Amino acid sequence: MGQSMDRIDAMISVTALDAEAHSVSCRMRRLFSTFARGSAGVGLLLIRLVAAVVLLAPPVTGLQSEPQVGLTLLLHAISAGLGILLLTGLWTVSAGTLVALISLWSVFSLQAEWLYCAIVGILGIALALLGPGAWSIDARHFGWKRIEIPDRIKTARPPTECVPRSLGGPLPR
Numbered sequence: 094m095g096q097s098m099d100r101i102d103a104m105i106s107v108t109a110l111d112a113e114a115h116s117v118s119c120r121m122r123r124l125f126s127t128f129a130r131g132s133a134g135v136g137l138l139l140i141r142l143v144a145a146v147v148l149l150a151p152p153v154t155g156l157q158s159e160p161q162v163g164l165t166l167l168l169h170a171i172s173a174g175l176g177i178l179l180l181t182g183l184w185t186v187s188a189g190t191l192v193a194l195i196s197l198w199s200v201f202s203l204q205a206e207w208l209y210c211a212i213v214g215i216l217g218i219a220l221a222l223l224g225p226g227a228w229s230i231d232a233r234h235f236g237w238k239r240i241e242i243p244d245r246i247k248t249a250r251p252p253t254e255c256v257p258r259s260l261g262g263p264l265p266r
Contacts, residue, residue, distance in 0.1 A: 128224065128232040137226030141179050144216040148176030148192065171195065182229020185220055192217030 129137060152169040155161050161169055175195075178188040196214030199205040225231040 128227045128229070128236045130227040134227040137220075137223060138182075138228045140216060140219060140223075141182060141185070141225065141229070144189075144192065144213070144220060145176045145180035147213055147216065148172045148179065152176075168195075168199075179220065182225040182231050185225035185229060185231050187221075189217040189219070189221030193221065 128134070149172070152173040155165070155169050171191075172195075175188050175192050178184055179192070193214045194217075196210040196217060200207050200210045227236075
């Protein structure tokens with residue numbers, strides 16, 4: 094009876110470990126997107142460019158008009174920073190999430206134009222869900238890596254560890 098209970102406990106713990114490993118692998122797969130290439134990658138690049146232009150336009154026009162102070166200056170600085178991040182494709186998922194949250198906050202606390210904030214927020218959500226695409230710094234930094242394994246026949250060296258110590262082989266470790 095004791096052995097069967099131990100076996101059941103072992104099966105339960107292995108199943109729990111497998112479920113946890115599957116959960117972690119699913120989270121890791123979502124954390125690193127596939128960085129779409131081709132027409133999908135071009136579409137993501139265009140979405141990033143439009144979002145960046147929409148985010149960079151108010152700070153640029155604000156610089157050309159009267160000097161900004163207080164909360165307006167802070168929002169323009171954040172908007173410009175997020176626009177640059179989206180333009181270059183750096184930390185796209187985080188930047189898109191922040192854009193959506195700031196747009197939502199702007200509608201309710203600043204009584205900003207709701208249509209403008211909705212468009213910016215939807216662009217931010219889309220970029221947070223879809224990722225940066227192939228033409229981005231994220232893709233260059235976190236994208237697929239190519240590992241080349243050299244051919245064993247061409248680079249084979251004589252096995253030195255197989256030579257007995259009495260014949261001049263290496264010392265045991």
